[in-house]
Amino acid sequence: MSETTPNNERNRQILTAVVRAYIETGEPVSSRSISRRHVEALSPATIRNVMADLEEEGYLFQPHTSAGRVPTANAYRFFAQQIVTGATLSAEDEDLIRSEIAGASSGEEIAERAGHVLAEISKGLGIVVSPPISKTVLEHVRFVLLPDGRIVVVLVSTGGNTRDKVIRPEKLFSQQDLDHTAEYLNHHYTGFLLEAIRADLQKRLAQEEERYALLARNALELCDPGMLGQGSAQRIYIEGAAQMAAAPEFSGQSQIRDVLEAIEEKHRIIALLANCIDTPDPVHVQIGVKGMDRAGEHLALISAPYSFQDQSQGTVGVLGPMRMQYERAITAVAFVARAFSETLDRS
Secondary structure, three states: OOOOOOOOHHHHHHHHHHHHHHHHHOOOEOHHHHHHHOOOOOOHHHHHHHHHHHHHOOOEEOOOOOOOEEEOHHHHHHHHHHHHHHOOOOHHHHHHHHHHHHOOOOHHHHHHHHHHHHHHHHOOEEEEEOOOHHHOEEEEEEEEEOOOOOEEEEEEEHHHOEEEEEEOOOOOOOHHHHHHHHHHHHHHHOOOEHHHHHHHHHHHOOOOOHHHHHHHHHHHHHOOHHHHOOOOOOOEEEEOHHHHHOOHHHOOHHHHHHHHHHHHOHHHHHHHHHHHHOOOOOOEEEEOOOOOHHHHHHEEEEEEEEEEOOEEEEEEEEEEEOOOOHHHHHHHHHHHHHHHHHHHHHO
């Protein structure tokens, strides 16, 4: 989120008040309405002058000459910057999130429920993206040989998440080979990331006795992220598409179509959320979402990574119109990410 700040404290306070008022009402904000809200005893004329300055600086615009003013993307960026470090989750939202996630019995259900509660709180899309296959923490693996030589790889990861993938390895395996390889992996590597398993297998090959070297070689081939589909193996859970499309900000048919098309292209959302994992901030806020064509110009994305044993796993987030309740959305995303991580660590 780029730094953008009005040039004095009074202007910052008035801009904050304008953004809050617009988020609440959806109507252009007048100087008179701000004078009634403002902590200082400022006249509507003084506030009107400040709002004119803010318009010149690119924070506000006036849709009609007789109307009040509306925040720009820069104004929302400023507002989100004020919120991201100081806002606290309400007791009601915390109870709602805890009760929703507590009822889940598997990793998939946690993800679905997390997406649902984020959509409910934000009135936008609630999104959960699972980690890429290389970031999967192995709990159990099984290989099933098909008649044509292909193999079904069944991976059970932390929290009871199950993934299956059909692969065609270069060499032929018997079911007995596959059972011995699975037993080897389950014995030595439960609790390891798949990428760590591959690194350790490569080291072991130089040290193992001949019998175990064959098992290690087989395991290395069967755990190849290229065959398992490192990118495509990510799962994405999206909740709230109907309410998102019904938002008043997307009243035009073309805008609704743009938003729905963006939702359908899930790989774009995965790419957008993946970027937040490497950021130093616990919550990443993007006002005006790049990489989503026209629809992104009107959207805001709030995201945070979740982890397992301090290893980044996936991402939770909210995608919605710029006019959203940022305090609720930001604090909810942060709390859901933390609750998700705690649930995985306990599982």
